[in-house]
Amino acid sequence: MNTKAKGTKGERELVKAFNEAGWACFRAAGSGSSPYPSPDLIAANAIRRLAIECKVTKDKKKYFEHGELEQLRIFAQKFGAEGWIGVKFSGEEWYFLMLEDLEQTGNLFAVSVELAKRRGLKIDEVMGKEEKSDSGNIP
């Protein structure tokens, strides 16, 4: 499976996870090739909206150009959404980081496995499940 196919597969896993947790979530068509800012995924419930840029990588550290993050920031602001970076390193779970959690190295921004584990949220946490009581029933 090539890099693009792995990315698509990873995004579909997230779409499934969000939908199964009761959120609405879908992938954007050709998010990298659209002339307008667009995230890879949008996930929302009645309260929150998450615009997510997703990366699946074999490396131990993933780099982002300033422009890519700026597009996410602009989109999120216009849409009224939270901007998140979702990163899946080989053999690890998905971790979600806010833009300001990335490490700046020169003109690039980066997230390592170590940084993801230290500052990132797991999918249940990004959905806010950890804030609910065991029953999870809010009237």
Add this chain to the structure above:
Amino acid sequence: MNTKAKGTKGERELVKAFNEAGWACFRAAGSGSSPYPSPDLIAANAIRRLAIECKVTKDKKKYFEHGELEQLRIFAQKFGAEGWIGVKFSGEEWYFLMLEDLEQTGNLFAVSVELAKRRGLKIDEVMGKEEKSDSGNIP
């Protein structure tokens, strides 16, 4: 150009129009083939979110199955969005209707050119531009 290509072209026109008006808007990937409810387009600004099912047709009347509209209703409710049907008849502008504005005929729901013009909103109206003053500057 086949029906699908015309539909995609029509959706891209709407993405352009919303983005040029300052909204965030993008097309969903394979909205018809996803196992989870997904509209064709999502458009939002800081205040409103529109989930739009788009149809481009050569006919004078466009029919919808109950299930298709139900999927849009479910998605919109989960996402916290307004559900809209966007219809482009040949030689006409885009018209936007709410689900309850469609005409029920047996098990199907329909929108004719006449109904679209009578109950539908044009794109500027669905974006709420008609509510602004000429200056359009809200502090």
